[in-house]
Amino acid sequence: MGVFTGVGWAFIIILVLSAFPALAQSETDESEVQERALSVDAPGVATVNQTIDVLVTSSEMPVSGAIVFFTTKYTQFQQITDENGVAMFTPEDTGRSYVFAHKDGYLDAEIAINVRDAPEMRVEMVAVSPTPEPIEEDVKPGLPGFGWAASIVITSLVYFITRCKNS
Known part of the structure; x- marks a missing residue:
């Protein structure tokens, strides 16, 4: 004769089956905790x-x-x-x-x-003088670029006239 009778086996089966929801619940709790991890x-x-x-x-x-x-x-x-x-x-x-x-x-x-640390920034001061503005001279109307030629011609004429008078 065995240790368990029909009622004893039924009790063991019910006990084992009732443990499955608890096991399933503990697995759910662990997965919920993993999902709720920061x-x-x-x-x-x-x-x-x-x-x-x-x-x-x-x-x-x-x-x-x-x-x-x-x-x-x-x-x-x-x-x-x-x-x-x-x-x-x-x-x-x-x-x-x-x-x-x-x-x-x-x-x-x-x-x-x-x-x-923050990287050091090297700042170098360079003295820069401002660029002077070009000074506009009063330009008199005339032929541009021929002012020097006119003075040479006049000087040459004066020289030749003076030389001709002296000779």
């Missing part, structure tokens, strides 16, 4: 004193109202994402910084950003 998108490298946008999403959709922490060596900033899932920060220190996003009902997300 994701943080920000540049991997940022520059001191330049604003960066941090985008918080879940299932590729923006998450508004998420609390975003931006932590540096010496400071921590906190912002709430707008309706587009964006929070903006302006890092003030160089080094590794961390962005952490949290919202109730979601799994948190975190990324690291390297913050570097």
